[in-house]
Amino acid sequence: xxxxxxxxxxxxxxxxxxxxxxxPTMGNLHNGHLxxxxxARKNADAVVVSIFVNRIQFGQGEDFDKYPRTLxxxxxxxxxxxxxxxxxxxxxxxxxxxxxxxxVEPPMLQxxxxxxxxxxHFRGVTTVVSKxxxxxxxxxxxFGKKDYQQLAVLTxxxxxxxxxxxxxxxxxxxxxxxxxxxxxxxxxxxxxxxxAPQLYQQLLAIAAEIKKGNTDYTTLEQKATTxxxxxxxxxxxxxxRQAHSLVKAQxxxxxxxxxxxxxxxxxxxxxxxxxxxxx
Amino acid sequence: xxxxxxxxxxxxxxxxxxxxxxxPTMGNLHNGHLxxxxxARKNADAVVVSIFVNRIQFGQGEDFDKYPRTLxxxxxxxxxxxxxxxxxxxxxxxxxxxxxxxxVEPPMLQxxxxxxxxxxHFRGVTTVVSKxxxxxxxxxxxFGKKDYQQLAVLTxxxxxxxxxxxxxxxxxxxxxxxxxxxxxxxxxxxxxxxxAPQLYQQLLAIAAEIKKGNTDYTTLEQKATTxxxxxxxxxxxxxxRQAHSLVKAQxxxxxxxxxxxxxxxxxxxxxxxxxxxxx
Numbered sequence: 001x002x003x004x005x006x007x008x009x010x011x012x013x014x015x016x017x018x019x020x021x022x023x024p025t026m027g028n029l030h031n032g033h034l035x036x037x038x039x040a041r042k043n044a045d046a047v048v049v050s051i052f053v054n055r056i057q058f059g060q061g062e063d064f065d066k067y068p069r070t071l072x073x074x075x076x077x078x079x080x081x082x083x084x085x086x087x088x089x090x091x092x093x094x095x096x097x098x099x100x101x102x103x104v105e106p107p108m109l110q111x112x113x114x115x116x117x118x119x120x121h122f123r124g125v126t127t128v129v130s131k132x133x134x135x136x137x138x139x140x141x142x143f144g145k146k147d148y149q150q151l152a153v154l155t156x157x158x159x160x161x162x163x164x165x166x167x168x169x170x171x172x173x174x175x176x177x178x179x180x181x182x183x184x185x186x187x188x189x190x191x192x193x194x195x196a197p198q199l200y201q202q203l204l205a206i207a208a209e210i211k212k213g214n215t216d217y218t219t220l221e222q223k224a225t226t227x228x229x230x231x232x233x234x235x236x237x238x239x240x241r242q243a244h245s246l247v248k249a250q251x252x253x254x255x256x257x258x259x260x261x262x263x264x265x266x267x268x269x270x271x272x273x274x275x276x277x278x279x
Numbered sequence: 280x281x282x283x284x285x286x287x288x289x290x291x292x293x294x295x296x297x298x299x300x301x302x303p304t305m306g307n308l309h310n311g312h313l314x315x316x317x318x319a320r321k322n323a324d325a326v327v328v329s330i331f332v333n334r335i336q337f338g339q340g341e342d343f344d345k346y347p348r349t350l351x352x353x354x355x356x357x358x359x360x361x362x363x364x365x366x367x368x369x370x371x372x373x374x375x376x377x378x379x380x381x382x383v384e385p386p387m388l389q390x391x392x393x394x395x396x397x398x399x400h401f402r403g404v405t406t407v408v409s410k411x412x413x414x415x416x417x418x419x420x421x422f423g424k425k426d427y428q429q430l431a432v433l434t435x436x437x438x439x440x441x442x443x444x445x446x447x448x449x450x451x452x453x454x455x456x457x458x459x460x461x462x463x464x465x466x467x468x469x470x471x472x473x474x475a476p477q478l479y480q481q482l483l484a485i486a487a488e489i490k491k492g493n494t495d496y497t498t499l500e501q502k503a504t505t506x507x508x509x510x511x512x513x514x515x516x517x518x519x520r521q522a523h524s525l526v527k528a529q530x531x532x533x534x535x536x537x538x539x540x541x542x543x544x545x546x547x548x549x550x551x552x553x554x555x556x557x558x
Contacts, residue, residue, distance in 0.1 A: 007441065101439045102405070104381060104382075104384075105381065106380075107381065134442045160379065161383075161410055162414050
């Protein structure tokens with residue numbers, strides 16, 4: 001595995017590479033990221049993973065400064081799963097003037113769900129991913145379903161801006177207790193870590209109700225919210241939506257996703273669960 | 280020359296092409312466009328010209344509906360100058376849902392000069408050019424200096440979003456009387472066509488003063504504005520700016536551009552002139 005830190009090096013390598021599968025990350029890699037790499041390997045001659053903690057997708061008061069930077073350990077993990085290129089640019093490489101001037105602006109979906117409490121977040125994501133796409137020029141790119149709204153926004157971007165890249169969604173990796181793997185789990189105390197699977201448990205409870213034919217989505221959302229708040233969480237949202245499009249789910253919809261964001265202690269966690277009623 | 284109208288055809292052709300130089304146009308081609316093609320030919324194995332009248336860069340009340348569509352004559356001209364691919368998609372090919380959802384948003388420069396009277400214009404340009412770049416995947420792209428602000432905005436976009444494309448600026452083509460070639464000249468009456476070179480004459484007059492050392496830019500702008508208005512024009516702006524960056528010119532600047540937009544009858548014309556004082 002080569003570790004490259006400049007755009008020029010990456011472009012020089014890209015010229016002689018065949019097909020490329022790309023996994024953009026912010027580092028602090030866990031098994032969720034590694035499952036993206038494994039999927040990537042199946043889909044191209046070479047795999048590029050980027051590690052870049054992207055300032056412009058963090059809001060004021062968010063965790064940009066304390067976001068864990070663990071490049072050495074990350075590189076070891078990537079080496080072991082068979083990555084060809086680790087692209088780890090310094091901030092000045094992607095933002096040489098310190099200021100991004102042109103943004104890829106997503107539609108209204110950017111202001112819903114996680115976007116409601118994180119204004120500008122998805123615009124920061126689409127912009128940096130566009131930049132990385134233009135640098136890496138991948139044939140396919142793998143994104144985890146853990147960040148379901150991000151996946152939806154990026155899938156829409158690729159289609160709407162005619163990017164010649166296939167987006168591959170990859171299933172959520174969970175701990176044996178159900179907790180979705182996330183770099184932000186590292187912020188949790190031991191006690192919180194023990195409590196954290198409650199979020200997924202509420203998603204499972206809603207899914208079970210929906211599968212039984214319950215279409216009173218508002219009540220289901222409210223009950224789960226109340227339950228988590230009583231367990232000491234501060235729920236940001238629990239919403240039942242159409243899969244992929246993320247518009248509000250209707251009782252007639254067959255492909256559904258239940259999305260949740262909630263704060264435990266000082267840590268904001270997200271999770272989601274797809275429900276397919278079509279068979 | 281092949282004429283292609285679908286993205287799929289273009290992508291299939293692109294796979295086996297070598298380096299590509301791209302000239303995006305809205306058709307109704309004149310010698311200005313053909314000089315772009317000639318420059319393109321010098322810079323790549325193959326030349327792609329697109330013809331697409333892009334609805335999202337026209338404002339309400341602008342000339343989208345009456346913009347001249349002359350595909351047959353355009354194709355003949357392109358054939359003669361040695362173009363490989365004419366890409367002429369229908370509107371549904373680039374906007375299949377009828378609505379663009381993701382936009383490439385340029386910085387404040389989009390609201391100055393021509394952007395002041397054409398809100399959303401440059402956003403429409405950057406967005407469609409991004410789409411076309413993603414479809415054609417050119418190595419270089421040629422743009423005329425006639426649309427100087429457009430060239431500046433697109434050059435900034437390519438740099439800021441790390442697009443792997445070299446932008447080649449091409450000098451303005453003028454009629455023997457000095458009038459800058461433009462598809463919109465076709466809207467002019469015979470009488471207006473006779474009068475139209477007055478715009479360029481004012482740019483030349485300002486340039487002569489600047490070369491003499493006159494740095495009272497505001498007065499120069501105002502005098503030219505008054506002169507044109509007295510000749511029956513309605514001046515939108517005449518501004519002396521730094522070349523390339525388009526920030527307000529200072530007396531110490533050596534590379535300058537004088538930009539103008541003015542309405543003659545019912546037709547809005549633009550023109551500009553660079554002044555290099557560095558030698």
